[in-house]
Amino acid sequence: MTPCDPATDDPVSRFETDLFIPRYDPIRKGAWEIRHADLVFCPGYWSGVRLVSGMAALLRDGQSWMSMTPRELESQEIGIRLARGAVAIVGLGMGWAAAATAMREAVTAVTVVEQDEDVLAIHRELDIFAQLPAAARAKIRVVQGDAFRWRPDGPVDLLMPDIWLPFVSDGRVEEVRRMQDNVRAGAVYFWGQELEIARHAVAAGRALDAAGIAATIADFDLPLIGPACPGYPEKLAAAARQCMAGRWLPGTLPPA
Structure with a gap:
């Protein structure tokens, strides 16, 4: 996961969701532990930077594996x-x-x-x-x-x-x-599927529109859900731009 930066005084909207979020107590077992951060600015999966308070994260040997950040929650919410x-x-x-x-x-x-x-x-x-x-x-x-x-x-x-x-x-x-x-x-809805669709579509010379997404999913031969959601192509392109630009898709995505 992309690490979140400590909060500053810059104005930014607070992240909110209607999905259930549990409370997490700090704990350690073996290489795993749960930690908390009071106030952090975190990027979304397809949305912009949001302010998160009381963010819990699961770490293994000090490396974040999962966290209650906008990017993590948005990247799973379609399936949920x-x-x-x-x-x-x-x-x-x-x-x-x-x-x-x-x-x-x-x-x-x-x-x-x-x-x-x-x-x-x-x-x-x-x-x-x-x-x-x-x-x-x-x-x-x-x-x-x-x-x-x-x-x-x-x-x-x-x-x-x-x-x-x-x-x-x-x-x-x-x-x-x-x-x-x-x-x-x-x-099927798998974590990061928008990014996989994007990079396979671009590799095949397809646009990140409804037709290009449908053709790429057909190549996957998996019964993926999500593309029928309103605004899915735009969300997919935004996620690809924010999470992969410069590495997996260098120079291939149009500006927002």
């Missing part, structure tokens, strides 16, 4: 908002995606797959899902398993993998396909 039925989330992290997904009325069950014992231990101690209403809490089941070997014991309507540290990584689409081969979900 479109979730319905039985949802499988691969990668527990801070548990935010699972908690927010369970709060959706259209969702009936949330299964979270996590391999790391220390991450599981953090959640056993913090029990952030206890902060949810009883009906939402009852939907969540956490299982220990390998992302590439886990198979569900029933039909899955939506698969949401989030097992990566960087936003962009070579081979991600193929890794999602490996998980989907085992899960066979009706729909």
Whole structure:
């Protein structure tokens, strides 16, 4: 994740969301820990810089793996908002995606797959899902398993993998396909998918418009959701510009 800068006196809007955000107590287990920052300026995924107070972050050996920042939350919210039925989330992290997904009325069950014992231990101690209403809490089941070997014991309507540290990584689409081969979900939304669509579209000489996005997703051979959302091409292009310009897509994106 891109680190957030300490807050200054520059005016900037405070980040707000209607999605559920748990409270996190500081904790350490093995190489993992949860820390807090009082006031920070953080960039969004497709939005601008926002002020965040009381930001919690999950670190491994001092490196941020997940945080309650605008960039992190925006990068998962499309999948959460479109979730319905039985949802499988691969990668527990801070548990935010699972908690927010369970709060959706259209969702009936949330299964979270996590391999790391220390991450599981953090959640056993913090029990952030206890902060949810009883009906939402009852939907969540956490299982220990390998992302590439886990198979569900029933039909899955939506698969949401989030097992990566960087936003962009070579081979991600193929890794999602490996998980989907085992899960066979009706729909898929994976972390960083807008960036993967953007870089594959640009590599194929396609525009980052509805047609270019649709053609690129067809190449992925995955039942991705998200492109039907209003303003999706604009959000995708903004995320690519903010998260990849100068590295993955040098000189290829038009200005905002």
